[in-house]
Amino acid sequence: AQSVSQHNHHVILSEAASLELGCNYSYGGTVNLFWYVQYPGQHLQLLLKYFSGDPLVKGIKGFEAEFIKSKFSFNLRKPSVQWSDTAEYFCAVKGGSQGNLIFGKGTKLSVKP
Amino acid sequence: GAGVSQTPSNKVTEKGKYVELRCDPISGHTALYWYRQSLGQGPEFLIYFQGTGAADDSGLPNDRFFAVRPEGSVSTLKIQRTERGDSAVYLCASSLEGGRSPLHFGNGTRLTVT
Numbered sequence: 001a002q003s004v005s006q007h008n009h010h011v012i013l014s015e016a017a018s019l020e021l022g023c024n025y026s027y028g029g030t031v032n033l034f035w036y037v038q039y040p041g042q043h044l045q046l047l048l049k050y051f052s053g054d055p056l057v058k059g060i061k062g063f064e065a066e067f068i069k070s071k072f073s074f075n076l077r078k079p080s081v082q083w084s085d086t087a088e089y090f091c092a093v094k095g096g097s098q099g100n101l102i103f104g105k106g107t108k109l110s111v112k113p
Numbered sequence: 114g115a116g117v118s119q120t121p122s123n124k125v126t127e128k129g130k131y132v133e134l135r136c137d138p139i140s141g142h143t144a145l146y147w148y149r150q151s152l153g154q155g156p157e158f159l160i161y162f163q164g165t166g167a168a169d170d171s172g173l174p175n176d177r178f179f180a181v182r183p184e185g186s187v188s189t190l191k192i193q194r195t196e197r198g199d200s201a202v203y204l205c206a207s208s209l210e211g212g213r214s215p216l217h218f219g220n221g222t223r224l225t226v227t
Binding site: 004006032034036042043044045046049051090100101102103104105106 | 116117146148153154155156157158161169171172204206213215216217218219220221
């Protein structure tokens with residue numbers, strides 16, 4: 001069965017700092033990988049996704065993630081965070097072409113203005 | 114367009130009671146998912162429908178939990194003999210099909226069992 005591990009529970013940064021949130025997954029076959037974001041008081045929204053091809057994927061709001069197959073990782077990055085990026089970020093994996101989506105426990109990001 | 118709609122947004126019930134939570138997916142989405150999210154945790158998978166049938170119900174914690182989607186659109190999550198440990202936010206999501214399409218989430222139903 002697939003599982004997802006997010007390394008950081010809470011990250012606090014100042015505006016303009018660079019961000020990297022770790023995500024590792026466990027699954028033996030082909031995976032589809034996602035990052036979702038939940039802003040305060042809002043529902044989960046898709047940030048970016050990886051299915052195949054270029055392992056560096058770009059999402060909304062300047063976020064990107066790199067799939068490293070040998071490390072079973074899909075880390076999220078942003079060169080310069082803004083106060084409005086304060087939210088909770090969830091990494092998720094779907095094994096194969098069908099099936100359910102499994103989430104990590106999430107990383108809360110707080111950006112100080 | 115309209116997103117995923119969940120009702121009620123909040124539900125308070127007494128221990129031992131029966132509750133129903135409703136989800137209206139985005140029109141045309143054939144896949145529908147239920148998740149449960151407790152404080153400080155990620156969404157926990159419960160069940161996934163493809164059309165009218167449950168394609169994967171391996172996440173349902175026990176036989177007190179049941180979900181239906183009789184016409185392949187609206188879904189109802191049913192919880193019998195509620196327990197305080199069932200308190201959580203119940204999330205519904207839909208997607209175009211069960212493959213690579215991303216999930217679109219509703220705002221959730223916050224269930225509190227007293």
